[in-house]
Amino acid sequence: MTDTSSKKMRMPGAERTVSVMFVCGGCKAVYEASQVSRPATKYFRCEQRDGIVHRWSGNYDYVQWKSFPKNWGER
Ligand SMILES: [Zn+2]
DSSP states (O other), X not given: OOOOOOOOOOOTTOOOOEEEEEEOTTTOOEEEEEEESSOEEEEEXXXXXXXXXXXXXXXXXEEEEEEOOTTTTOO
């Protein structure tokens, strides 16, 4: 008898990160963040200090915030 069962490796550390876009309600600055699956309760404040871009609480965290150029998406 030969055991031919193939081992299916399901890499535990390979979590998919999702990029999410947020727009500041104050100055319309566009930010991109990476959504990762870990519990967090935080908020991200706009670089212009005119408000909080996003507030989150739950099973996801948002990291690696990047601001887009001001003219992003404009013509
Ligand atoms: Zn702003």
